[in-house]
Amino acid sequence: MPLPALSVSASQAVLLLSLVISLEASPPVSALTLSVRPAANVEAKQVMIQGKVVCRGAVTNKQGGDNADLDKPGSIASVTDEPDPSKAQHHADYLKPCDRYVLEGSDGKTYTFAPSDPMIAMFADTRVRERDLQITASLSGANQLEVLRVQSIRKGKLYDLYYFCNICNITAYSPGPCPCCRRDLEFKEVPASEP
Numbered sequence: 150m151p152l153p154a155l156s157v158s159a160s161q162a163v164l165l166l167s168l169v170i171s172l173e174a175s176p177p178v179s180a181l182t183l184s185v186r187p188a189a190n191v192e193a194k195q196v197m198i199q200g201k202v203v204c205r206g207a208v209t210n211k212q213g214g215d216n217a218d219l220d221k222p223g224s225i226a227s228v229t230d231e232p233d234p235s236k237a238q239h240h241a242d243y244l245k246p247c248d249r250y251v252l253e254g255s256d257g258k259t260y261t262f263a264p265s266d267p268m269i270a271m272f273a274d275t276r277v278r279e280r281d282l283q284i285t286a287s288l289s290g291a292n293q294l295e296v297l298r299v300q301s302i303r304k305g306k307l308y309d310l311y312y313f314c315n316i317c318n319i320t321a322y323s324p325g326p327c328p329c330c331r332r333d334l335e336f337k338e339v340p341a342s343e344p
Contacts, residue, residue, distance in 0.1 A: 193287040193288055193289040193295070194287070194288055195285065195286070195287055195288075195297070196285070196286060196287075196288045196294075197283055197284070197285050198252060198254045198255075198256070198260060198283070198284050198286070198294075199254065199255045199281065199282065199283045199284075199302065200252050200253050200254040200255045200256075200260075200281075200282065200284075201252070201253050201278065201280075201281060201282060202250050202251070202252050202253075202272045202277065202278050202282060202284075203250070203251060203253055203278065204245070204247035204249070204250060204278070205247075205249050205250065205251045206247050206248035206249030206250075207247070207248050208245055208246065208247050209246045209247065209248055243274055243275045243276050243324075244273050244274060244275070244324055245273065245275050246273040247272070247273070249261075250262055250269055250272045252282075252284060252294065258292060259292070260288075260292045260293070260294050261291070261292060261293050261294070262293070262294050262295070262296065263289075263293055263294065263295045266294075266295050266296055267322070267323070268295075268296035268297075268299065268322050268323075269296065270322070270323030270324070271299055271310065271322050271323055271324070273323070273324060274324045274336065276336060277299070277301075277310060280301040280302070280303075280310075281301065281302045281303075282299060282300065282301055282302065283300045283301075283302055283307060284296055284298070284299055284300075285297045285298040285300075286298075299322070300341055301338055306340065306341075307340075307341035308338045308339060308340055308341055309337075309338070309339055309340075309341050309342065310336075310337070310338055311337050312324055312325075312334035312335065312336055312337065313334060313335050313337050314327035314329065314330065314332065314334055314335070315335065316329075316330050316332065317329040317330050319334075321334055324336070
């Protein structure tokens with residue numbers, strides 16, 4: 150019994166041919182199976198650590214990226230702890246970037262932060278470093294943290310820390326200008342919401 154003819158378009162034929170060629174060029178499945186072994190201790194676990202963040206490196210004067218506009222005259226940031234805007238500090242008074250931050254945990258351990266973690270930009274703000282903190286993070290080998298959430302602890306209660314633009318309704322986790330309107334983001338410390 151003869152096989153029925155298949156109707157195949159030119160594009161389908163090219164796709165099928167390229168698939169066959171790529172399969173011939175690839176290593177055998179057994180070689181792939183051997184090379185795709187999970188590395189030991191790759192899994193990170195989520196932890197909550199209380200303590201203070203401190204600078205353990207040189208304080209830097211450079212403010213890269215979006216922070217380069219922070220030294221413009223008239224740039225004022227208000228703080229939720231300061232109800233009178235006339236008493237608000239100029240951003241240069243509280244931004245002291247450092248090239249290496251560590252968390253000195255209340256458990257007596259010292260934790261480092263992943264250098265690629267964008268959340269550590271928050272620690273350039275001395276108002277954050279002055280507070281007792283609870284940091285929720287992924288903990289990998291060698292006590293290295295990747296920050297998921299930063300909260301302050303006051304009188305036994307947790308407060309969420311972030312920066313906010315009232316005009317654009319944008320929340321950020323690093324000080325500096327709003328990515329939309331370029332006005333300084335306002336530092337916020339509000340009672341923590343449930344996770």
